Amino acid sequence: MLPIPFLLLLLSSILSPSSAADFCVADLTLPTTPVGFSCKNESAVTVSDFIxxxxGVTGNTNNIFKAAVTPAFSSQxxxxxxxxxxxxxxxxxxGGVVPLHTHPxxxxxxxxxxGTILAGFISSSNSVYYKTLNKGDAIVFPQGLLHFQVQIGGLPAVALASFSSPEPGLQIVxxxxxANSLPSLLVEKVTFLDDAEVKKLKKVFGGTG
Structure with a gap:
């Protein structure tokens, strides 16, 4: 038989209210922390926080990539x-493209x-996995790996993405x-591109140096 004090402790833990919160709605007025946003006071939470x-709104594709991403992350x-x-x-x-990028x-x-999208990713061993996707098809991109999406065919395309984090992060190669101030000479060294190409791309993306 279990000791009486242990039984009393077990019964107390079952009957007492849980100390775990049901949710932690982001308080966007406070700075982020390494684990996300601070929690809004529950008395200030409304149903709008969960909607x-x-x-459902078409993004503006009038840009260099001919593509638009509408995020539904915790900050939105x-x-x-x-x-x-x-x-x-x-x-x-x-002709739209989401170029090589990663979600850290x-x-x-x-x-x-x-529509139709050509999508794929590159593994850390530099193996490439890509395929043409049609309506209803799905593809998974493992965390941190470089991946891309390209519209193909005669119709605009739309896709929905889900992520395993409320703030997946984004870096486009x-x-x-x-698009930064890294000196062109240094960019040439680390990319093996020639001077003319680097300066052309800096002009396209708004970089300096």
Whole structure:
């Protein structure tokens, strides 16, 4: 038989209210922490914190990539904070592309809603996995790996993405290389591109140096 004090402790833990919070709605007025946003006071939480309507709105593809990403991360959708999930909508005009990029903090599941998209990723051993996806097809991009999406065919494309983090992070390779003040000579050294090409790309992406 179990000792009486242990039984009393077990019974007390079963009958007492749980100390775990049901949610941690992001307080966007406070700075972020290494584990996400601070929690909004529960008395200030409303149903609007758990609703996001942006995924039904077509993104503006009038840009160099001919594509748009509408994020539903905790900074746009406070109810996601601390839950380990988020989402985004991807819109592609004809010829649209989301170039090589990575999400340092999340894996991604992409589902094609309309049109045709060529999508793939590169493993850490430099193996390449890519395929043409049609409506209803899905692909997963493991956390931290470089991946891309390209619209193909005669129709614009739309996809929905889900992530395994409320703030997956994003770094686009071309923007990281050519939209900053890193000296052109140094960029040439680390990319093996010639001077003319580096300066052309810096001009395209707004970099200096």
């Amino acid at each position: 996001f309507s942006g995924l 959708f406070p109810g996601l904070n601390g839950l380990g999930i988020s989402a985004a909508r991807l819109d592609f005009a004809i 903090a999340a894996s991604e599941l992409l589902i094609v809603i309309h 071309s923007v990281a290389l050519f």
